[in-house]
Amino acid sequence: MQKRITLKTVAEAAGVSVSAVSMALRDHPRISETKRVEIKALARELGYIYNRQAASLRQGTSDNISICVNDLHNPVFLEFLTAIERELRQSDKLVLLCNAREECEIQDSFIRRMLEQGSSGLLLSPVEGTCPETLRTIVQNNFPTVFFTRRLEDEGFDHVVSDDALGVGLAVDELVRLGHRNIAWIGGGQHTSTAAARFEGFAAALQKHGLALTEAMVEKVPETGLEVGRAAMDRILRHAPEVTAVACFSDLLALGAASTCREAGRSVGQDISIIGHDDLEQSVYFDPGLSSVRVAKEQIGRDAARLLLNRIACPEAPPVHETVAPSLILRGTTGPCPVR
Amino acid sequence: MQKRITLKTVAEAAGVSVSAVSMALRDHPRISETKRVEIKALARELGYIYNRQAASLRQGTSDNISICVNDLHNPVFLEFLTAIERELRQSDKLVLLCNAREECEIQDSFIRRMLEQGSSGLLLSPVEGTCPETLRTIVQNNFPTVFFTRRLEDEGFDHVVSDDALGVGLAVDELVRLGHRNIAWIGGGQHTSTAAARFEGFAAALQKHGLALTEAMVEKVPETGLEVGRAAMDRILRHAPEVTAVACFSDLLALGAASTCREAGRSVGQDISIIGHDDLEQSVYFDPGLSSVRVAKEQIGRDAARLLLNRIACPEAPPVHETVAPSLILRGTTGPCPVR
DNA sequence: CGCATGCGCTCAATCGTTTGACTTCATTCT
DNA sequence: AGAATGAAGTCAAACGATTGAGCGCATGCG
Structure with a gap:
């Protein structure tokens, strides 16, 4: 050799x-x-x-950027990633990806490792319950970091997120316009800014329309998978049969809920309306097509990437907080409230 | 500062x-x-x-390992990744992930970059049409590499793959046992070892059972998404109405096909049987549950990781080729052939 | 002709860590 | 007592790329 x-x-x-x-x-x-x-x-x-190691040792810089995503199991993050990578590839940065699988420890060791490797910046969709230790590491080493999709209470960091409360508001408005009065909620049981905001948006919208929010109509599930949505919908059908519409935290939950309804012989879009959130690429292919709150994934990904490049170039600039408005996409799972 | x-x-x-x-x-x-x-x-x-850059410059080694996956849009790769990462985390290796999105150029520049960064090894599920240039880079720098899920004709590399032909054979055997005689095929239009082997397995199984393979019953689609499956199934229903069972290249295609059938008023599992391939985690949650060929993802991921560690430790060892047998998982989408 | 200018290249120090060789001091063996 | 051993460090030379300073040499100008 x-x-x-x-x-x-x-x-x-x-x-x-x-x-x-x-x-x-x-x-x-x-x-x-x-x-x-x-x-x-x-x-x-x-x-x-x-030999980049030698080069960046000498120069004190590197041109790779780390992305850490809370959990790739939700395909929406793939869509964010695509947008981010598209933007970063142009500037010849290497993107290093980590799937934290909602485990703080994985996120933690990745970030530390990236600091050791001399990564020049971090895009972070933080895991639920991100520990303060992690944040301290970021701050102490002033590691250029932009949060996306989820933000922190700490206002000192840049972030780009969707206007989650607004999105759910749009969904509820539409359901009310269609005549629904008994609207249920599935999701938002996680301790994340997204979960909190979406549920608050729901509660606020109900109040705005003078509708009651009963316990049987709220399923604060702690995850966003299909199966969780199925189970939650099952409980709603049993304990709150008066429900004619459901707003969901995510498309995955909505698809799960729709599957339960079909199984129970309720025609989705006629007997019962369902709206998701995120607007996954594949949601259009379901039958019927899923109505959903479209999060501006392309824009959020792009802006987060650009913001990070700015932050790297200029570490002392004041933090930027960007909230991007979502829009409502109506397909087949929403329809007029059935008459009794 | x-x-x-x-x-x-x-x-x-x-x-x-x-x-x-x-x-x-x-x-x-x-x-x-x-x-x-x-x-x-x-x-x-x-x-x-x-400072790892300095350390590995001095030592001439690094303890990070790269994974490049052809396309994360198919959730089955997430399952492979989970298994791989589980294995590698134990040896305190950092895993750097790249989603090549089936683009040769992305895969290429990632691999080159990883060489430059001094990555100690590569796990590769190669993109369709991986260019010889890439392979030359790997060989010339004798970069320890293990292929997984897809292999190359070049026998000089290690690989761990599923026995794809066997898997499809199991599926067809079961359909024949259920009385089906007109069995269609969706998928396998890509130029990958997996696509070739699964289709060959299909053709061989039909021949074994003395069944004909007509053109209208084969949909060699070039992708594996839901929507592609839907369209393919639509064509089959129109051009080959005698079909009572469909074997698919992937679960995603199968789920798409099932959705078309439902739309067309054909009850899946009764009027028509469908079998997927991969056995995605979520396939059990569909309605009805998807019958599928279960690829031993846990084992393939684990073995690929271990093989790579061996390869790194001992670069001159002869190449290892591992083929892991899949198994058949029957759920609700398969049933006896309906009598005319 | 002598001096400044600039082109095209070489020199040597440097980044932060690791490691084999070497030092110092104390303790043990013969 | 003198030599040998060992423990606990220090020293300095790497690893490979970058970069400011420096150095010939040719050209231009007065």
């Missing part, structure tokens, strides 16, 4: 100094056109591999 | 040499118990952050 090809190897082969090679490869003007071409060709031929 | 805290900072504060601090932090026996405790406490107090 031969030794690693370094600048030195190339320099010796080309009969020039190490610095000349370094500069040639980076198109530094101090090196002549002819030499540059020659050196580059030689480097390629020898199979030279740039 | 203060300068970065380094070993030197800590050493000066503790009144010892830089090497002493380095050794103390790594529990080197040459440092006494008392000094070690003292130095560690001081390092923590000062907020010392280990």
